[in-house]
Amino acid sequence: MLTKSNYPRLLLLGLAVGAPLSQQVHAAGFQLNEHSTSGLGRAFAGEAAFGDNAAAIGRNPALGTQFDSIHVAGGVTHINPEVDAEGSVEYAVAPGVPFDADRTDFSPEAWVPNAYFVQPINDRWSWGLSLNSHFGLSTHFGDQYNASDLADEAEIITYNINPSVAYELSDSVSLGLGVSLVKAEATFGTSLPYSMKGAQVLKLEGDDTTFGWNAGITWQPSDALRVGFAYRSEVDLTLEGDSTSDLVPTYDQGGSLDLTLPAGAELSAIYQLTPAWTLSASAQWTEWSVFEELEVNFDNGMDQHLKDENFNNNMRYSVGATYDINPQWTARFGIAYDESAVSAEYRSLSIPDTDRVWYSAGFTYNVDQHLSVDVAATFIDGEEVDVTETSSLGSVFTGTTHGDAKIFGVSVNYTF
Template sequence: MHYRSSRLLLAGAASAVALAWGGTASAQAFYLQEQSVRGQGRAFSGEAADTGVESLWWNPASIAGMQGGEASVRASFIRPRGKVVDNNTVIVRPAQAPASVGGDPLAKNPIDNGVLPSGAIAYGFGRVALGLSVTAPYSFTTDYDADSWSRYSADKTKLRTFDIQPSIAVEVAKGLYIGGAANIEHVDAALGNYLPNLSPLLPDGHQNLKGKGWDVGWSAGMQFHDGPVSLGLAYKSSIKHKLDGTVTIEGLAGPLAARNGTIDATAEFSTPWMVIGSARAKMSKSLTLNAQVVRMGWSKFDSIDLGAPLNQSIPENYRNSWTWALGADYEVNPQWTVRTGIQRGMTPTRNGNRDARVPDSNRWNVSAGTSYSLSQKFTIDAAASYIWFKDATIDRTTAAYAGTPVQTPILVNGELQDASALVFSLGARMAF
């Protein structure tokens, strides 16, 4: 492969990696918050201040003061719906007049249904407790048809993260808990999108990226319990991920045919940090009110940095964002508790920088849930949520073969419409 061909292959690969991560989830951008069925029932409104393994992801201090052990397993079924609509997206091929991108102008339900499992276990020795949680906080799959109008910026994408969080917590004084944890994360990403040939009469080419990597972050938190009031504050660090993988380009024809091939590639990106503050107040023997605010440092996802041989930095321009939630737990009797809550989440994506891989927008989440103790040591949890999203523009300009003489801009003009999601979760907790 001669130098000019290699340069175009690398430019195409850079375009692929630039679009590797994103998707509408149930919290913000590609973050999934369904790591507790109990928490989902009250719209995640009190997790950093509650105790036990169900709150371990949000606050490692939650297990301090335990006597004996507790374990939980859960799974969430996520059913997203929505339309991604073309409003006259234009492609500008070299030495040709701007033209419609063509393809099907309506993509229905491009984000796949998914099942999100998680679990946690902890054992307390009085003042000190050890715990372990396994979650998948950043995960999604999108699948656009081959003839979709969005095919040059989004085709098929899969992102999976697996977070292993060993934790330690200590009761340093009566009612005062502190905790710390490591977050060991594995990322597995695969994505593809189509490439325009120089002639609109030729079929599209295609490119595909695959990559994996292991990286480490940390969490820390504290809780204060005084009579009917519980307060919690926690921090989860950003994690800088490095993925090693390959980029494959195929199907280019005519003058671009020599650009087909496979190269090794690396990519670096960072997940957001989180600051989580919670309060719980027991208003009566049966009723507990909850409030939670989360600040997410999405500005860490400001770019995707490509290593040798690509050596490019692709801007993402995410911004820090907020989530607020209010909820309630009501104990019907010692065996049965019901919950409800509402959450408001703000998208970290910006107008002018939103693409079809990240059809994200501001959203509302309304949830309800219940717990029933079958015995003193075994409890079943269930929850359901309805999430609806504000319509938003999809308007991030992309370019095939960026930085080369055959650079081909795609002037994206689309919209996310009528987007929503249903989430159903079931879990079990066992003391031992």
């Protein structure tokens, strides 16, 4: 029976969130789905409806009503992407003369922490706090890359502090609402190709802090079935900082870059097929069409267009199963298909987005009635795609990019 959580309990590991985040091979655009280890084990199928631990409120705040005592959670996810580019580049000053532009493993690995707290207020109200990250990107091609005017350095780090409340409207319907404090730090840089001495053309480092919101609803029409819907708003950032250049003195000044983190929605369902087996599924939509271009606005009023992005809205579909082996052990399995947010025309070396398939598995070990540990792993198989990109200096890269990723997560769960 799907009732208020009798699943693994959560232990708070820490409140520090945000890290240099790995390249977007693990999710479309530069989105992060890695909010919980139990969710990772089922490829995040059913996340807006599952209430198996406190990390559930990170996806749908309405799930806070599933807990009848204080629950805390903390964990960390290790993301190891393997992103490669194969191809050549031709310069405007030497057309028809190709230079090697291969680069292997140009996206660094990363550790992404998370923490959650849920406390009932009374029979109908509860509140919670989520500390995690929803977006991140890091690519670095090095100072000896022959196509560094196309792709040199790009990094986006986000931190999300998200208090929320949940209300049990009836025995079958719960509502949730949260407010997000989002801090973002970013670095974007381009340089001359290594064969042209590799001088820095432009580098901008900036940050901003702003607010967003999220909401959700759960509906449980029977003891066996629960449906959840969650929505997270877009977040508008103006990343302000300093710009530097080895070549253009007027670039050495303050500047800013506008960046919109997209809205997203998820519809999920879980169904308890037998006392031991629970099936789950999700459809997730992200409004990536808001990510149109990158342009630096300098303090003196001058603007410098970096590149067109022209992302598309995308969908992610997942199915999973959870099996209670015995009172101590629970196993999870899942598979997901994640659509690319970038059309073939706008693929780039710095964000070489592709369609990808997730293969996930994990387990929970219940140490006692209060303490448990979640472990999960995922392999993401990214499609190899063709890329043709032209820089503002007239350099043309022609080749392919391919990205896989290995993800490993662990969480500790506790209830008081």
